[in-house]
Amino acid sequence: MAFDAEAVRREFPILSRQVNGKPLVYLDSAASAQKPRAVIEAMTHAMEYSYANVHRGLHTLANETTDAYEAARRAVAGFINAAETEIVFTKGATEAINLVASGLGASLQAGDEIVLSQMEHHANIVPWHFLRERKGVVLKWVPVLDDGRLDVAAYQDLLGPRTRVVALSHMSNVLGTVNDAKALTQMARAAGALVLFDGCQAIVHQPVDVKDIGADFYVFSGHKLYGPTGIGVLYGKAERLAALPPYQGGGEMIATVSKDAITYADPPHRFEAGTPAILEAIGLGAAIQWLTAQDRSAIAAHEQRLYAHVRDRVAGLNWLRVIGEAPGKGAILSFTVEGAHAHDVAQILDRYGVAVRAGTHCAEPLMRRFGVTSSARASFALYNTLDEADAFVDALTKTQAFFA
Numbered sequence: 094m095a096f097d098a099e100a101v102r103r104e105f106p107i108l109s110r111q112v113n114g115k116p117l118v119y120l121d122s123a124a125s126a127q128k129p130r131a132v133i134e135a136m137t138h139a140m141e142y143s144y145a146n147v148h149r150g151l152h153t154l155a156n157e158t159t160d161a162y163e164a165a166r167r168a169v170a171g172f173i174n175a176a177e178t179e180i181v182f183t184k185g186a187t188e189a190i191n192l193v194a195s196g197l198g199a200s201l202q203a204g205d206e207i208v209l210s211q212m213e214h215h216a217n218i219v220p221w222h223f224l225r226e227r228k229g230v231v232l233k234w235v236p237v238l239d240d241g242r243l244d245v246a247a248y249q250d251l252l253g254p255r256t257r258v259v260a261l262s263h264m265s266n267v268l269g270t271v272n273d274a275k276a277l278t279q280m281a282r283a284a285g286a287l288v289l290f291d292g293c294q295a296i297v298h299q300p301v302d303v304k305d306i307g308a309d310f311y312v313f314s315g316h317k318l319y320g321p322t323g324i325g326v327l328y329g330k331a332e333r334l335a336a337l338p339p340y341q342g343g344g345e346m347i348a349t350v351s352k353d354a355i356t357y358a359d360p361p362h363r364f365e366a367g368t369p370a371i372l373e374a375i376g377l378g379a380a381i382q383w384l385t386a387q388d389r390s391a392i393a394a395h396e397q398r399l400y401a402h403v404r405d406r407v408a409g410l411n412w413l414r415v416i417g418e419a420p421g422k423g424a425i426l427s428f429t430v431e432g433a434h435a436h437d438v439a440q441i442l443d444r445y446g447v448a449v450r451a452g453t454h455c456a457e458p459l460m461r462r463f464g465v466t467s468s469a470r471a472s473f474a475l476y477n478t479l480d481e482a483d484a485f486v487d488a489l490t491k492t493q494a495f496f497a
């Protein structure tokens with residue numbers, strides 16, 4: 094049965110608003126997705142009914158809130174087929190990657206190699222640059238082919254005896270390219286390297302089984318997954334987290350503290366110093382529960398249908414360049430309009446109620462690879478409709494007329 098996007102839309106209160114006198118057409122979900130009522134209500138319910146700090150109370154509200162926070166961890170673990178103790182709550186994917194890079198950095202030497210790709214988000218570049226600056230590690234870059242695929246042959250060639258870490262995007266936020274995380278992991282492991290996947294985009298659109306992929310670390314943010322901001326996930330294999338030094342110090346991450354010694358709590362608490370994002374974790378748990386109750390393969394087919402429709406409609410437009418045409422790619426259309434800056438395109442589209450992202454998408458090496466300084470990006474989510482896809486292309490055609 095076809096996925097009923099109209100029915101799902103009604104669960105997202107924000108989607109019924111207007112922008113500039115036009116119905117909102119929200120095509121910026123790759124930057125941050127809108128929230129279903131289930132998420133809003135779970136967070137409101139916690140604040141209105143059962144809220145206290147976690148892990149430290151002996152009273153009812155503290156215990157209830159701790160249960161809800163840990164239930165969210167359980168939901169995340171189940172969602173990606175991990176153990177609860179392998180799930181660390183962070184502020185977002187960015188913090189999760191910084192946590193891993195800083196922890197692994199402690200044992201890296203000058204000349205050790207870290208393999209990244211040209212399609213990485215800055216969140217999966219800059220923390221590794223820190224190690225280049227501070228430890229003298231060498232960054233190696235997997236090229237991206239003209240159609241947006243990762244150059245897997247070049248990746249194989251880059252892997253060598255000094256490769257310590259491979260950190261790659263599971264799905265590109267610009268190209269929509271979906272990388273074969275399992276195969277890339279196997280190749281890295283054969284070279285003896287640790288593997289981190291940035292799953293920010295992939296986790297939204299496909300089932301992710303971290304055991305099957307086999308990577309050491311997998312990270313994502315809550316806010317792209319229909320959950321709140323301020324919460325993200327670091328999955329780490331139990332033995333990897335156990336070997337990782339703590340990232341921040343403070344309450345709740347220690348076992349004992351005296352004037353001249355400290356011992357650390359076991360993972361995941363070792364990496365959750367201070368009061369965590371309690372409400373946001375509860376919201377993420379609700380988002381995962383909500384998404385799990387949907388037919389995810391029908392959603393994926395729906396998103397693909399939207400993308401194919403738009404791609405077909407723009408195929409004949411000689412003033413439009415699409416960046417990223419990898420087979421099996423996700424529903425992200427990055428494009429440039431001849432003679433127009435992407436920022437201007439986005440601003441004019443906004444007049445028609447159409448929200449797209451424009452800029453470098455925090456992926457400057459990728460922009461450079463494709464010889465552009467910026468692009469516009471329409472990203473499709475489960476709540477978008479074919480009518481919206483048409484509204485976007487119609488608005489884009491009118492937008493182009495300003496520059497013709």
Ligand code: PMP
Binds near residue numbers: 123187216325
């Ligand atoms: N990686 C990818 C592929 C992303 O799309 C994003 C968000 N744009 C990030 C990392 C960073 O996520 P956050 O800002 O939520 O930490």
